Amino acid sequence: MNIFVIGFMGSGKSSLGKRLASHMDRPFIDSDKAIVNELGMSIQEIFEQKGEDYFRTYETDWLKRVQDNDSVIALGGGTPCSAENIEIIKSKGLVVYLIVSTPALATRLAASKSIRPLIEDFRDNPEKLKEFINQKVAEREVYYNQANIKFDGESVDSEKLKRLAELISMSAQH
Numbered sequence: 212m213n214i215f216v217i218g219f220m221g222s223g224k225s226s227l228g229k230r231l232a233s234h235m236d237r238p239f240i241d242s243d244k245a246i247v248n249e250l251g252m253s254i255q256e257i258f259e260q261k262g263e264d265y266f267r268t269y270e271t272d273w274l275k276r277v278q279d280n281d282s283v284i285a286l287g288g289g290t291p292c293s294a295e296n297i298e299i300i301k302s303k304g305l306v307v308y309l310i311v312s313t314p315a316l317a318t319r320l321a322a323s324k325s326i327r328p329l330i331e332d333f334r335d336n337p338e339k340l341k342e343f344i345n346q347k348v349a350e351r352e353v354y355y356n357q358a359n360i361k362f363d364g365e366s367v368d369s370e371k372l373k374r375l376a377e378l379i380s381m382s383a384q385h
């Protein structure tokens with residue numbers, strides 16, 4: 212069974228996903244990277260040249276093509292955020308929502324080297340960034356909260372990672 216890691220931008224889906232995959236000896240897939248490779252364009256170029264709607268449609272199409280091959284799959288922050296997409300995700304694996312507080316998300320996003328089109332205009336304005344995160348998380352929680360496992364994504368040490376892997380193995384048996 213696949214394990215999908217979902218959560219807001221900056222919640223650490225890719226880095227935790229990679230660690231989890233190596234701990235559980237599974238392949239790791241990053242949906243943003245897969246889409247960037249398929250289209251031969253960066254996320255920024257996709258948003259600028261094709262538009263956000265095109266990116267969202269592509270995300271749905273990509274999800275439909277995901278195979279059940281026991282991978283750990285880190286999804287883009289907005290990927291689970293439609294009724295159609297969250298249903299596809301739930302039907303193809305176990306879903307883990309990484310929860311991180313707004314101040315921690317804001318600090319990580321402000322320091323991150325990745326270009327994220329949705330926050331580029333105000334990422335150096337801490338107040339505006341926090342306001343945006345609060346508003347977007349509130350909008351998206353209806354989808355994020357459908358995860359099978361909700362996990363505190365702030366400072367995940369190796370013990371915490373081990374506990375998450377155990378939780379996943381237990382949930383997968385039910």
Ligand code: S3P
Pocket residue numbers: 218219220221224243254286287288289290326327328329
């Ligand atoms: C987005 C999150 C990004 C990327 C795109 C849009 C979002 O992925 O898919 O910039 O809508 O939250 P990360 O969550 O990996 O930053």
